[in-house]
Amino acid sequence: MMKFLSVCVLFFLIPLAVSAQQNEQLLFDQANTLLEDGNYFDAIQAYKTIEQSGQISGGLFLNMGIAATQLDSMGLAKYYFLKASRFVTTNEEATKALQYVSSQFSRQSATLPKLPWDKAVDIMKDGIGAFGVFLIGFCLVVLSILLLIAKWFRWLSFHRINSIIATFVVSGLLILLLSFYVDYVDQRFSEAVIIVTETQVMQQPGESSDLVSLAYEGYSIVVDNRKSKTSEGWYYIRLGNGQFGWIQPETVKIL
Amino acid sequence: MPLLMTKTGKKTLVLLFTLFTFLSSNMGFSQEASVEATLSETNIFSGESVQMNIKISGQALNSIERPNIPNIDGLRWLSGNTSQSQNFTYVNGKPSISYTYGYQFIAQTPGDYTFPSLRVSVNGEEFNTKELKFKVLDPKTIDAGNADRSPDIYVRLEPSTTEPVVGEQVTADIVLYFKSEIEIPSYQASPGWKAEGFWKEELENRKQTTTTSSIIGGVRYQRARLLQYAIFPTKSGELTLSPFEITVQVRKKNRRRDIFSFGLGQERMDLSTLPVTINAKPLPELQNSTFSGGVGSFEITRSIKPEKAFVGESIEITTTISGKGNIPLIVKPDFEYPETLELYNPQESSTITRSNRQIGGTKIFTDILIARNEGTFEIPETRMAYYDPARDRYSTATLPALYFEAERDPRATSLTTEELRFDITPITGLAQWVSYNEMPLTSRKTVWVLMVLPLLVLGASFGYKSYSDKMNTDTAFARSQKAKEKALDELEKATRQSDLKIGYYHIQKAVTQFICDKLDLPQAGLSIDLLVQNLSDGGGGQLAKEVKLLLEKCETIAYAPNATQAGLETDIQNAKDLIRSIGKLV
Numbered sequence: 036m037m038k039f040l041s042v043c044v045l046f047f048l049i050p051l052a053v054s055a056q057q058n059e060q061l062l063f064d065q066a067n068t069l070l071e072d073g074n075y076f077d078a079i080q081a082y083k084t085i086e087q088s089g090q091i092s093g094g095l096f097l098n099m100g101i102a103a104t105q106l107d108s109m110g111l112a113k114y115y116f117l118k119a120s121r122f123v124t125t126n127e128e129a130t131k132a133l134q135y136v137s138s139q140f141s142r143q144s145a146t147l148p149k150l151p152w153d154k155a156v157d158i159m160k161d162g163i164g165a166f167g168v169f170l171i172g173f174c175l176v177v178l179s180i181l182l183l184i185a186k187w188f189r190w191l192s193f194h195r196i197n198s199i200i201a202t203f204v205v206s207g208l209l210i211l212l213l214s215f216y217v218d219y220v221d222q223r224f225s226e227a228v229i230i231v232t233e234t235q236v237m238q239q240p241g242e243s244s245d246l247v248s249l250a251y252e253g254y255s256i257v258v259d260n261r262k263s264k265t266s267e268g269w270y271y272i273r274l275g276n277g278q279f280g281w282i283q284p285e286t287v288k289i290l
Numbered sequence: 291m292p293l294l295m296t297k298t299g300k301k302t303l304v305l306l307f308t309l310f311t312f313l314s315s316n317m318g319f320s321q322e323a324s325v326e327a328t329l330s331e332t333n334i335f336s337g338e339s340v341q342m343n344i345k346i347s348g349q350a351l352n353s354i355e356r357p358n359i360p361n362i363d364g365l366r367w368l369s370g371n372t373s374q375s376q377n378f379t380y381v382n383g384k385p386s387i388s389y390t391y392g393y394q395f396i397a398q399t400p401g402d403y404t405f406p407s408l409r410v411s412v413n414g415e416e417f418n419t420k421e422l423k424f425k426v427l428d429p430k431t432i433d434a435g436n437a438d439r440s441p442d443i444y445v446r447l448e449p450s451t452t453e454p455v456v457g458e459q460v461t462a463d464i465v466l467y468f469k470s471e472i473e474i475p476s477y478q479a480s481p482g483w484k485a486e487g488f489w490k491e492e493l494e495n496r497k498q499t500t501t502t503s504s505i506i507g508g509v510r511y512q513r514a515r516l517l518q519y520a521i522f523p524t525k526s527g528e529l530t531l532s533p534f535e536i537t538v539q540v541r542k543k544n545r546r547r548d549i550f551s552f553g554l555g556q557e558r559m560d561l562s563t564l565p566v567t568i569n570a571k572p573l574p575e576l577q578n579s580t581f582s583g584g585v586g587s588f589e590i591t592r593s594i595k596p597e598k599a600f601v602g603e604s605i606e607i608t609t610t611i612s613g614k615g616n617i618p619l620i621v622k623p624d625f626e627y628p629e630t631l632e633l634y635n636p637q638e639s640s641t642i643t644r645s646n647r648q649i650g651g652t653k654i655f656t657d658i659l660i661a662r663n664e665g666t667f668e669i670p671e672t673r674m675a676y677y678d679p680a681r682d683r684y685s686t687a688t689l690p691a692l693y694f695e696a697e698r699d700p701r702a703t704s705l706t707t708e709e710l711r712f713d714i715t716p717i718t719g720l721a722q723w724v725s726y727n728e729m730p731l732t733s734r735k736t737v738w739v740l741m742v743l744p745l746l747v748l749g750a751s752f753g754y755k756s757y758s759d760k761m762n763t764d765t766a767f768a769r770s771q772k773a774k775e776k777a778l779d780e781l782e783k784a785t786r787q788s789d790l791k792i793g794y795y796h797i798q799k800a801v802t803q804f805i806c807d808k809l810d811l812p813q814a815g816l817s818i819d820l821l822v823q824n825l826s827d828g829g830g831g832q833l834a835k836e837v838k839l840l841l842e843k844c845e846t847i848a849y850a851p852n853a854t855q856a857g858l859e860t861d862i863q864n865a866k867d868l869i870r871s872i873g874k875l876v
Contacts, residue, residue, distance in 0.1 A: 059723050067718045091726045094717030101716050124722060132714045138662075145635045165731055173740050180744050184751045188758075218731040276635060 059090040067098065075102040093122025097129055104136065110230035110252040112136050114288040117228065121161065140253040146275035156220050165218035172214055175207030223261050227272070227287040229254040234287075236280035240269035247280035256282075258289055323348030323412045327419035329405060333505050334397040335429045340365070342395060342405065344419065346412055347388040355411035356391060357419075364403035364426045365395040400428040431508065440509045443468040447534050447563035449521075455571045456526050457585030457616045458679045461493070461647050464517040464534055464563070470503075470510055473541045475556065477516060480535035485521050487529035487570075489619060493518040494644040520649040522585070522616045523570035533562040573677055579686045580623060584676035586615015586650075590687035594669070600699035601664055604634070607657040607692065614650035615676070617642055622655045623674055628667050634658040661696035668693050766810040770876075773807030776800075777869050784862050791848055793858045797865045798844035801837060804869050808876040818842060830875045837868055 066081030082099045085091075100115035113136045119129035137143075149157070159168055182200050185191035229250045237244040250256065255275055262271040269281045323346060330341040346354055359367050371394035379386045405422035443466070450461040462485075468474060483490075501512040516536065523529055540557045573585070582590070592609045599605050611620055617640060627633060636658065642651040661667065669692040675684045731737050761768045780800035787793035802821060806813045809824050818841045826834040840861065847853055 060720065063721055064718075067716060070716055071718070086726075089726050090723045092721040092723050094721040097714070098716045101714055104712060125717065128714055132712070135712045135714075141629065141631075142633050143635075166734070166737075169731060169737060169740075173744075177744050180748050180751075183748070187751065187755045215731060222730050 059085050070102055075105045078102045093119050093125030097125045109136050109139050110228055113253050114228040117290055142251040144254045144275040147277045156217055159217050160221050165214050168217055169214035172207045172210030175203050179203035225258045225289045227256050227258045227289040230288050231286045234282055236282050240266035240281040248278055325410045325417035329422050329424055331503055332424045335427045336397050336400050338397050340395050342393045343390055345388055345390045349386055351387055352413050357408040357410050364398055366398055368394040397426045400426045442472055445561040445563050447566050453569050456523050456573050460521050462519045462521050463515050466514045466516055467511040475539045477536055477538040483534050484532050487525055488521040488523055490519050490521045491649055493520050526570045526572035529568045529570055531566040533565055535562045576675055576684055579673040579675035582674050582676050583619055583621040584615055588613035588676050590674050592689040594692040594694055598695045601661050601696050605659045605694055609655045612652035614648050617651040617653050620653050626670055632660045664696050664698045666695045769807040773804050774873055777804035781862050781865055790853050790858055794844040794847040798841055801865055828876055833871055
């Protein structure tokens with residue numbers, strides 16, 4: 036009975052998944068035609084429809100970046116090329132495109148170098164992700180538990196087994212904690228790109244507040260999502276030079 | 291040798307001549323003496339003493355002839371109380387000496403008087419002091435009640451003006467007033483004075499605090515300026531300076547001095563100024579210029595360096611604003627740059643001076659530009675304005691146009707052109723689609739399942755290990771755990787038996803063995819009564835009776851005339867029920 040049900044479920048689900056992907060591919064092909072015909076604005080709209088459906092790909096973002104470049108919207112282009120660079124299939128092309136786009140901005144932001152710890156967290160976040168780190172920690176904890184059980188039932192016994200178990204447990208738990216920290220950083224802070232020509236960075240959320248600095252198109256910033264929730268209609272950000280302030284959400288695109 | 295000596299002598303003569311010329315020139319300065327007369331008080335109560343000081347200064351004072359003190363209306367000279375002091379200073383390589391002669395007088399009849407000019411001879415030259423006007427007051431005019439009610443000591447915040455324009459410096463003095471019978475050995479300002487609506491800076495005050503005398507409400511007070519702040523209103527409207535708090539050590543002059551008092555005669559007092567309201571006026575409208583934010587007196591210049599550079603090299607536009615006024619509040623000027631130039635984050639530096647009751651200094655803004663193409667570039671002329679409160683209008687500085695030339699670096703041409711080309715082709719074929727589903731770890735069910743699973747496995751394994759260990763080490767526990775299984779095996783044998791006697795033997799063995807295993811009793815040598823007694827002690831009174839009946843039946847079955855196979859099966863079932871019941875009980 037169970038086997039029959041499983042077969043039924045697979046029978047219905049697989050065609051649905053394939054159909055969904057075919058639908059995205061169809062929309063993608065139509066948007067590509069618009070791009071090739073020079074209808075860049077319509078092409079971007081079509082690509083956005085695919086993105087909103089929850090299906091994404093490196094090619095989708097790369098083509099969106101190309102369309103934005105042709106529309107001379109360099110901030111938006113940088114945003115899409117940065118997204119495309121996160122996919123293995125389009126990383127190389129997107130990196131080249133980013134070099135070009137960055138050379139087109141009339142104002143460049145000074146960027147403070149990141150601390151080694153932050154760099155390490157970024158590598159984990161952008162590489163295997165928080166869940167990947169979690170799985171590594173989980174595997175180490177499971178391995179230590181299996182060794183412990185084997186020792187209890189005398190299936191396995193060798194010199195320094197206790198030390199090895201303790202090492203695996205401590206390492207596993209630390210990596211599990213690290214995964215939650217990476218996840219916390221990932222959820223709290225988001226990279227973003229300024230997409231308008233110029234925007235004001237205020238000291239407090241409100242247009243009457245003191246001005247901290249001006250941010251120009253293409254500036255890479257970091258949005259503090261948790262603090263941003265404290266003031267509706269404003270994002271709390273950190274500029275590349277380390278200054279903090281509040282900007283209006285419509286001026287940025289969060290990666 | 292003689293020749294050489296003659297030559298040296300000539301050199302000496304030249305040196306002596308030079309020295310003489312130098313000294314003669316200094317002697318010329320030494321003739322520039324000055325004489326000044328001052329009165330310690332100009333409003334004096336009748337009967338009070340007052341001192342007239344004559345200060346004679348110069349670079350060399352060879353002979354001084356003191357003045358003759360004539361009879362002065364309103365004052366009586368105490369000829370025995372004349373004092374003399376001298377001071378020698380050496381500033382910028384020039385010596386200076388001053389003599390001060392103090393003459394003590396007692397005020398006489400009330401009225402307005404003039405201290406006449408006195409003639410003093412210095413280095414043979416005659417000098418006349420200025421006339422000094424003074425007033426002798428009648429002590430009867432003092433309201434005794436008012437004098438008693440007036441405080442012995444208080445502190446005031448005295449701004450230089452109460453109606454500045456926004457950004458204008460206001461000098462706020464913290465002034466201590468105290469009566470003559472009081473001494474102030476020390477004071478300490480409380481930190482954290484807030485001047486909301488102002489940018490404030492403490493002014494340098496290197497000189498030791500000195501006191502002057504003044505009459506307030508008919509009472510003589512000593513006035514000492516303790517601290518000075520430069521405050522700049524940052525917005526227009528009524529702004530209030532909050533109270534300034536200081537702590538002073540107070541000592542009464544007439545208190546008997548005792549060398550063993552160890553400062554016990556001192557009293558600590560916390561004083562606070564009253565709030566002061568400043569009405570800051572807005573700056574007037576400005577036309578045809580860019581306002582720098584500066585209020586004061588400034589000099590504004592702009593320069594470019596280098597004037598010729600390669601494409602891609604940085605060029606610095608430096609704007610220097612120096613002078614007196616609100617230097618830190620001056621904002622970076624926004625110049626119009628050609629669009630083909632890249633503007634990088636500007637740099638800013640400033641130095642502030644706080645001397646002579648005035649904030650001043652220099653602020654430097656440096657814009658960093660990079661030309662991405664070759665050519666000659668012009669940064670247009672611009673006008674920068676600052677507000678000059680002394681002249682009550684804006685002053686404008688015209689910054690002339692700047693030019694620079696950018697040429698291509700012959701070593702880097704190919705690289706630059708290649709970098710600027712956009713030759714990315716779109717991906718038009720099949721794409722690899724992934725679902726975008728970014729959830730936090732704590733919201734993923736998988737994560738929680740994976741977190742709990744190892745703990746469950748560990749717990750289960752630990753339970754099984756404990757059970758296994760106990761089975762191996764605790765005989766009573768092992769017998770108890772295996773009792774039911776063994777009893778049921780025995781009853782199974784009874785079921786398969788066709789011989790009633792052997793069948794009942796197995797029933798008896800099963801029940802006896804089960805009870806012994808459960809109660810950890812020895813199997814051999816136990817009578818039915820003893821077995822039943824142990825079971826009864828364990829709380830199974832009714833069960834004990836049933837067990838006794840069954841076991842007795844098993845023992846006497848050989849003598850039973852009407853025993854049948856059906857009876858055996860019924861008793862096997864009874865035995866199973868009894869075993870189940872005993873198992874629950876024990």
